[in-house]
Amino acid sequence: MSDTTLPLPRLAAAEEAPRRTRARGYWRTVGRRLRRDHVTLFFVAVIAIIVLAAIFAPLIAPFDPSTTSIANRLKPIGYKGLFILGTDELGRDVLSRLIYGGRISLLMGLLPVGLATCIGGFLGLIAGFAGGWVNTLIMRIMDVFYAFPSVLLAVAISGTMGGGIGVSLVALTLVFIPPLCRVSEAATTQIRSRDFVDAARASGASSLSIVLYHVLRNVLTPVLVYASSLISVAILLAAGLSFLGLGVEPPTADWGLMLSTLRQSIYVQPVICALPGAAIFICSLSFNLVSDGLRQAMDIKA
């Protein structure tokens, strides 16, 4: 909407102006900081490459990730110039499997965190805004889940439910709900006591509209920044579950699973054995550093 042609009432325009300029100014500052942060930009590029490779895996991968070949088992890196990163214990091309494996890792990194952000963020919003016994009830339940180290909880849920990719998704989501709920609750409680919320209430706004228009947008930023830092944890945990045989089922190409099967060949091809873990590491490092850069640019304390 252009602001010169429409004759707006003076009052509305005056109310609108400062808020809009400030909002634009903030994001412009964040953008400028990010553009100057070469480390973050570099790792954004790394993530982009991993994402593109995962999306276009069938076009990029030199071989089919599940075609086995008895004759070409555990061949070294660069074998015959065909298998750039060698082959695994069933003669499958490791590079192709790594490219396809990115799909699972990205899925397991993003989906549980996304789901937990919605559920945990929502619960935190309710707890923070309602206060009183609602807050006590929700937050004490979260405290109980906090009493489990995240690895233990994820392993226990996956282990008892029988493993598989669906169960891993549920387990990781459950692991991430309590911390996100806490962040969201803390932010909401802080915002709720601010003057502009009182002002909105005094001018007759309903609770729902206060939450939607005033609280949510202020809570969303810290919650999303915190959630971005959980992506790398999710990738590590998901690959760990697969490594234990509780995540993705073979023959799916997955980095954790590859690490666990190639481990049997550690004395034959030690370098190839280390490759899937290196992929997990690069992926998790990239997400960690980008999340750090984002937080610094947005000037939010951890």
Next chain:
Amino acid sequence: MWQYAARRIILAIPIAIGVTIICFCLVHLAPGDPVQNLLPPDASQEDVAYLKQAYGLDQPMPVQYAKWLAHAVTGDFGISIQTRRPVLGEVLHALGNTLFVSTGAVMLAFPLALVLGTLAAYFVGRPPDRIATGVAVIGISVPNYWFAIVLIIIFAVELRVLPAAGMGPQGSDGFDPLQWSQLRYAVLPVVATSLVPLGIIMRSTRSAVADMLSQDFILTLRAKGLRGWGVLRHALRNALPQVLTVMGLQFGYLVGGSILIETIFTWPGTGFLLNKAILTRDIPMLQGAMLVLAMCFVVINLVVDLLQTAIDPRIKRG
């Protein structure tokens, strides 16, 4: 102080009860009938019903929970389906092995992290800070199970100086940490375990000390002519309570989250036990190990919280 301590301990009770409920429910969420695993597939309906009654599985869930809890409180976690020995004994025995590795990792990681984190905070933005922050980010991002495998590749496969797995020829019963021939089995697990806490504690030390260094009382000290260690000493001392909380949490994570490293090194600790219990669907063992680990975590957090209030009188808890 004592009032706070009492309050904090009382607050831990509902959490502990919640933990037992989760441990109990998890097992009952498991697909499949627990009795089916004990009987041959062609067992008759009467046999199934008889066994269900014998194990109390025909009773409503709250009753089953109450009975299970009553037994658990007295230390009776049932008999392991796999080894036919009491669960508690097995778990406690394994817990000792886990604590050995976690304590070793703590002794390696915590002092190093404190020194590096403090240096980074003192030289903010300069090369020492860059290096320390880089190491910290790597420590946080690295999958420790992969780091363990890389350590095995380097030290056991290529250099052949350290054993790749196990706990020595005698196993955990005759483990004598004073003898190098046995201690060497613990070296790689300890190093592999220490990387993550190293990264996390270095980071929080850096931010806590940097926070302190930017405060007015440090400016006063500098104006009085103090520099270097003289200033740092005051900053570190004030930053320590905050770092201590993170340390306690990390120790708890090491004890509770040892499953991956122990599985890789076949180190006979609680994580290894847990993994075995999952693979063999040994439900009493799974329940017992989880409960003991989660309770350890609750107690460690409680102790750290109390310790923190004891050493830092400024903290007035509401």
